[in-house]
Amino acid sequence: MKNKFLIIFGILFIFLSINFVTSAYYYYNGTAIASSDFYATWNTSKTGTGSSNATTISLPLYNGGNYNFSVDWGDGAITSVTAYNNITANHTYTTAKLYNITLSGDISGFRFNNTGDRLKIINIRQWGGLNLGNNKGYFYGCSNLNITAIDSPNLTGTTDLTNMFYSASVLSSNISSWNVSGVNNTNSMFRSASIFNSDLSGWDVSNIVIMSSMFR
Numbered sequence: 001m002k003n004k005f006l007i008i009f010g011i012l013f014i015f016l017s018i019n020f021v022t023s024a025y026y027y028y029n030g031t032a033i034a035s036s037d038f039y040a041t042w043n044t045s046k047t048g049t050g051s052s053n054a055t056t057i058s059l060p061l062y063n064g065g066n067y068n069f070s071v072d073w074g075d076g077a078i079t080s081v082t083a084y085n086n087i088t089a090n091h092t093y094t095t096a097k098l099y100n101i102t103l104s105g106d107i108s109g110f111r112f113n114n115t116g117d118r119l120k121i122i123n124i125r126q127w128g129g130l131n132l133g134n135n136k137g138y139f140y141g142c143s144n145l146n147i148t149a150i151d152s153p154n155l156t157g158t159t160d161l162t163n164m165f166y167s168a169s170v171l172s173s174n175i176s177s178w179n180v181s182g183v184n185n186t187n188s189m190f191r192s193a194s195i196f197n198s199d200l201s202g203w204d205v206s207n208i209v210i211m212s213s214m215f216r
Helices: 002-021
Strands: 022-026 032-034 036-045 055-059 066-072 078-081 090-092 096-108 122-127
Touching: none
Parallel strands: none
Antiparallel strands: 022 032, 036 096, 036 122, 055 090, 066 078, 066 096
16 A cells, blocks of 8 residues: 555656646647747748748847757757857748747847837747846837736846837737836836736836836
């Protein structure tokens, strides 16, 4: 009886351990995605002014960010990125369609600022360890973006959320669990995010000093 109990306990421990370090999502090859990975759906065909072509994705990295991560592009291709201008931060597919892209590693600095492939990011399914940086305009212009992630972004060192979701016109996500206690500026954060209506009453806004046009 004692041995049976130990076996059951061991199986339960392994199950809980696996689910602690992985999410409910899987790579292209079927391997479970870690909870520390940034995981999002992109549509290559959603082109716009200044974007890449209809079969390419370019990640919104910038000079001043810190990068040391790998990208699983969702079609079997995997590349490594160590600088904002690495060619490996761009990928061309054979077919224009939806792809699930996974970023694994250290990423500090992720910002569209109404440029580049802002129309192509469709759904953030998991934030993982992604650090936005502190350069505002992170998802500005991402008018096709929604967020189904149940975790929260890493806002360590991020004090300025100005224009974060400016013109994210289909955003309707629940982001009530975000820790914004270190943020001091939310100017135009949800400006022109016309259907956004998440309950933010639980946010710690004690350090925010600028909220102008936050929901305009």
